[in-house]
Amino acid sequence: MAAGSMAQWGNDLYTGRRSYKIVQRRALWFWITGALVALSLLVLGTKGFNLGIDFEGGSEFTITNIEHPSQDKATEAVQSIAPSEQPEVVNLGSNGLQVRTGTLSKDETDQVKAALAKTFDVDPSKDVGAEFIGPTWGSDVSKKAVEGVIAFVLLVAAFMAIYFRNWRMSLAAIIALIGDLVISAGVYAVVGWEVTPSTVIGFLTILGYSLYDKVVVFDKVRENTAGIVDQTRATYAERANLAVNQTLVRSINTGVVALLPVGGILFVGGFLLGAGTLRDIALSLFVGIAVGTVSSIFLATPLEVTLREREPAIKANTAKILAARAQAAAQGEDPDLVAAVGSAQLQPGAHQGIKAQPRRKR
Numbered sequence: 001m002a003a004g005s006m007a008q009w010g011n012d013l014y015t016g017r018r019s020y021k022i023v024q025r026r027a028l029w030f031w032i033t034g035a036l037v038a039l040s041l042l043v044l045g046t047k048g049f050n051l052g053i054d055f056e057g058g059s060e061f062t063i064t065n066i067e068h069p070s071q072d073k074a075t076e077a078v079q080s081i082a083p084s085e086q087p088e089v090v091n092l093g094s095n096g097l098q099v100r101t102g103t104l105s106k107d108e109t110d111q112v113k114a115a116l117a118k119t120f121d122v123d124p125s126k127d128v129g130a131e132f133i134g135p136t137w138g139s140d141v142s143k144k145a146v147e148g149v150i151a152f153v154l155l156v157a158a159f160m161a162i163y164f165r166n167w168r169m170s171l172a173a174i175i176a177l178i179g180d181l182v183i184s185a186g187v188y189a190v191v192g193w194e195v196t197p198s199t200v201i202g203f204l205t206i207l208g209y210s211l212y213d214k215v216v217v218f219d220k221v222r223e224n225t226a227g228i229v230d231q232t233r234a235t236y237a238e239r240a241n242l243a244v245n246q247t248l249v250r251s252i253n254t255g256v257v258a259l260l261p262v263g264g265i266l267f268v269g270g271f272l273l274g275a276g277t278l279r280d281i282a283l284s285l286f287v288g289i290a291v292g293t294v295s296s297i298f299l300a301t302p303l304e305v306t307l308r309e310r311e312p313a314i315k316a317n318t319a320k321i322l323a324a325r326a327q328a329a330a331q332g333e334d335p336d337l338v339a340a341v342g343s344a345q346l347q348p349g350a351h352q353g354i355k356a357q358p359r360r361k362r
Contacts, residue, residue, distance in 0.1 A: 010249035016242060023241035026302030033299050037179055040186020049185075052194040052280075053100050053133050055145075059109055061099040062092070062129040066120045069097050077115040082108055088194075104132075145200045152204060153177065156211055163215070164222060168311075172304035173214050176295045180210050184288040191283065198281040206288025213254065213296040217247045221301060229317045232324060236314045240305045244297060255293030262286045 012018035022029075053060050063074070071089040074097050078087045088100045097120075104112065109130050117124035153174060160170035184206065188199070220243035228236050266282035308314055 013245045013248055016245075019242065019245050020248070021241065022244050022298060023237050023302050023305050026306060029298040029302055033179055033295070036183050036186075040182050040189075043186045043189045044182075047189055047192075049189055049195045050192050052196040052199075054197050055195065057103055057133050059101045059104045059112070060131045060133070061101075061113060061116055062096065062131075063099070063116055063120055063122060063127060064092070064096045065122055065127045066095050066097060069095060069120075071097065073119050074099050074116065077119040078112055081111045081115055145197070148200070148204060149181070149207075152207055156207075160215075160218075164218060166222075166308075168307040169218050169222075169304050172300055172307055173211065173218065175303060176214060176300040177207055177210055179299060180288060180292045180295050181207065183291050184284065187287045187291075188284060193280060193283060196280045199284050202281040202284030203288060206285055206292055209258065209289055210292030210296065213251060213292060214300045216250065217244060217296055217301055218304065220244075220247050221304065229313045232317070232321050235318045235321050236308055237305050237318070240301055240308075244301050248297065251293055251296055255289060258289050259286060262289060 009018070013020075063069075069091055071091070074089045075087055078085055078099060078101060082101065082104060085101045085104075090098050092098050099116065101112070109132065113128050113130050114124055117128045120127075122128060156177065157170050157174050160173050161167050164170065181203065184203065188195070193199075221240045224239040224243045224246075225236055228234075228239060262282055262285045265278055266286050268278070309318060
């Protein structure tokens with residue numbers, strides 16, 4: 001799409017000349033989201049996470065300055081000392097390896113370190129590093145990670161309720177955020193990469209990004225729906241749908257701009273360098289940003305509309321508007337003119353008494 005066409009498309013969405021029925025088709029988005037959440041929970045329940053050493057405890061060896069890195073040789077070196085171990089071996093760049101095992105004794109750790117140095121003909125004191133993570137430390141890290149997520153969600157709920165002065169917007173945002181987290185976690189579990197503290201940082205980061213995107217959309221919803229019960233031209237759902245369309249280009253642009261550098265980090269760190277930390281945080285960021293952008297458009301506002309339409313005043317106003325349109329249609333009038341084309345003719349801030357006029361034919 002050319003730049004001029006893109007700008008015209010965004011302008012048409014903002015003014016209401018062009019509109020996608022996102023809120024009106026919310027049942028479809030709810031079903032899709034529900035299916036994705038269910039699949040994610042199924043994967044998490046059956047396959048689970050591949051927890052890293054920081055969460056489960058164990059021993060980690062880092063070998064550098066290797067002329068010909070070989071994961072098979074590293075595995076054989078470990079099993080020559082601890083036959084029952086099934087070590088996880090990953091490449092670190094073009095001349096390094098990282099080997100993770102279960103908890104080993106001090107003597108076994110020293111022997112494995114020597115075996116790895118001998119296998120790859122490197123200096124054991126300079127080129128082979130060994131680190132031990134106890135199970136207590138791993139348990140503490142897991143506990144703090146869960147506490148961090150819970151604290152974030154509670155603070156977000158309080159912030160949304162205070163900022164928008166409406167608990168339904170806060171609830172809709174929290175449900176959408178939880179959906180983002182579950183789906184992102186499900187994708188991470190499917191890929192099977194290790195969950196490390198970097199992964200947790202990535203998840204907390206995407207929750208913040210997703211929240212920001214939803215606040216922008218909700219702010220436009222609040223602006224468009226101010227005084228909604230004092231008019232009879234557009235329903236709450238129509239005004240909210242206009243807000244989603246008005247922020248659609250911004251949401252897409254922000255998501256793409258955020259995904260490009262993260263995608264670059266994921267490709268370079270995960271597939272070229274094999275760098276664990278870069279790979280772990282980049283995957284969680286990439287999946288979470290993509291999921292958060294989509295949910296801001298297709299889930300958060302439709303869910304908020306569903307909750308708000310239960311309010312007696314909005315429910316009565318919607319019924320009055322729909323009845324007026326039905327009566328207009330029965331009398332042979334154009335119901336779209338009565339509805340002001342889903343509020344496109346009545347922009348935010350316009351005087352409520354202005355009568356909608358049909359557009360001139362070109």
